[in-house]
Amino acid sequence: MTVYNIALIGFGGVNRALAELIAAKNQLWERDLGFRLNIVAVSDLYLGSVISPNGLDAMTLIEAKFEKGGFGQLSGGNAETDNETIIKMAPADIIVEATFTNPKDGEPAVSHCRWALETGKHVVTTNKGPVAIAAQALKALATANGVRFEYEGAVMSGTPVIRMAENTLAGAELKGFEGILNGTSNFVLGRMESGLDFASAVKEAQELGYAEADPTADVEGFDVRLKVVILANELLGANLKPEDVTCKGISGLSASDIEQAAKAGSRWKLVGSSVRNDDGSVTGSVAPRRLGLDHPLAGVNGATNAVSLDTELLGAVTITGPGAGRIETAYALLSDIVAIHSAGASAIAKEAA
Numbered sequence: 001m002t003v004y005n006i007a008l009i010g011f012g013g014v015n016r017a018l019a020e021l022i023a024a025k026n027q028l029w030e031r032d033l034g035f036r037l038n039i040v041a042v043s044d045l046y047l048g049s050v051i052s053p054n055g056l057d058a059m060t061l062i063e064a065k066f067e068k069g070g071f072g073q074l075s076g077g078n079a080e081t082d083n084e085t086i087i088k089m090a091p092a093d094i095i096v097e098a099t100f101t102n103p104k105d106g107e108p109a110v111s112h113c114r115w116a117l118e119t120g121k122h123v124v125t126t127n128k129g130p131v132a133i134a135a136q137a138l139k140a141l142a143t144a145n146g147v148r149f150e151y152e153g154a155v156m157s158g159t160p161v162i163r164m165a166e167n168t169l170a171g172a173e174l175k176g177f178e179g180i181l182n183g184t185s186n187f188v189l190g191r192m193e194s195g196l197d198f199a200s201a202v203k204e205a206q207e208l209g210y211a212e213a214d215p216t217a218d219v220e221g222f223d224v225r226l227k228v229v230i231l232a233n234e235l236l237g238a239n240l241k242p243e244d245v246t247c248k249g250i251s252g253l254s255a256s257d258i259e260q261a262a263k264a265g266s267r268w269k270l271v272g273s274s275v276r277n278d279d280g281s282v283t284g285s286v287a288p289r290r291l292g293l294d295h296p297l298a299g300v301n302g303a304t305n306a307v308s309l310d311t312e313l314l315g316a317v318t319i320t321g322p323g324a325g326r327i328e329t330a331y332a333l334l335s336d337i338v339a340i341h342s343a344g345a346s347a348i349a350k351e352a353a
């Protein structure tokens with residue numbers, strides 16, 4: 001039986017949900033996936049940090065109502081956050097990075113990933129910053145250190161768009177994509193269509209765990225811009241930076257815009273897209289678009305996301321599923337760990353052959 005020791009960096013909605021899954025499903029994973037997860041360290045800006053080489057009880061971590069600096073009360077705990085020590089020194093096989101996304105330079109999460117990879121630890125992350133801004137360098141660092149850098153949850157939470165496109169559409173010749181890539185803004189537009197005002201709809205999205213720490217990133221399109229960069233670089237072989245992608249969000253849409261669209265049999269959606277141009281260059285954009293109800297993206301509601309991949313050999317292939325949510329995103333982390341486990345198993349099989 002394989003046990004992966006994991007260290008959680010950030011203990012907010014997503015990593016708490018992963019701890020919940022561990023508490024509820026480790027036995028099932030042992031049976032069905034061939035491994036179990038053991039939390040050996042946690043570090044959080046608000047709660048402090050803790051290392052326990054034998055493992056922390058996931059249920060205790062979730063149920064304890066820790067105040068600021070609360071990890072200081074635990075054996076091996078410290079009221080201060082100490083990401084660098086935790087990442088470099090904890091006896092972890094995998095660092096689970098789920099701190100705030102910084103859309104400007106990806107820090108400090110880029111450094112968290114770098115410290116982990118340099119010390120021979122795998123990284124799984126749902127943080128869009130390091131992936132959009134430094135994926136190439138981090139992937140190279142992972143390869144140089146014989147470990148993996150996995151980030152399925154950075155786009156469409158647990159819906160497997162990155163791995164699905166890479167593994168099962170290889171050779172289909174992707175030409176571009178367009179999609180609804182932000183759960184919060186899609187949820188907000190739907191709630192406004194039902195008559196709720198913008199601010200209350202954003203508040204609901206925050207309560208449901210969909211929104212970024214600063215929801216401006218959701219409603220101004222910055223979050224979608226990062227996702228367009230991630231998909232374009234990963235799937236279209238581009239080398240885009242966030243500032244290369246034109247970006248407009250939904251905050252300029254009024255209740256009357258939304259009402260008028262509905263009366264005319266259409267719906268506003270925030271669409272992120274990218275295309276390979278005839279000269280081989282790849283461009284990307286984020287903008288609200290008024291779509292007829294017969295458009296495939298018009299019926300995608302709530303925090304659901306969808307991306308339509310335009311391929312040479314198959315035409316459009318559309319992937320749809322949850323785009324945000326705590327458990328949904330924690331599942332993406334599990335799927336990354338499954339990928340690491342499978343890669344390890346196939347490496348062992350190759351050595352034995």
Ligand SMILES: NC(=O)c1ccc[n+]([C@@H]2O[C@H](COP(=O)([O-])OP(=O)(O)OC[C@H]3O[C@@H](n4cnc5c(N)ncnc54)[C@H](O)[C@@H]3O)[C@@H](O)[C@H]2O)c1
Pocket residue numbers: 009010011012013014015043044045046047081083098099100101108126127128153154157209210211212213323324325326329
């Ligand atoms: N919630 C979702 O639906 C979702 C989906 C996909 C991706 N993501 C991404 O996953 C990450 C985590 O999301 P979340 O919903 O858990 O966010 P959250 O705001 O609930 O939690 C983030 C946690 O990280 C901690 N933190 C922030 N900076 C830190 C630092 N420098 N060191 C240590 N801890 C730090 C905060 O104290 C907080 O507890 C974000 O980057 C987000 O963009 C979230």
Ligand SMILES: N[C@@H](CCO)C(=O)O
Pocket residue numbers: 154155156157181182183184185210211212218223323324325
């Ligand atoms: N805030 C993001 C989380 C998923 O990346 C959203 O609403 O889509």
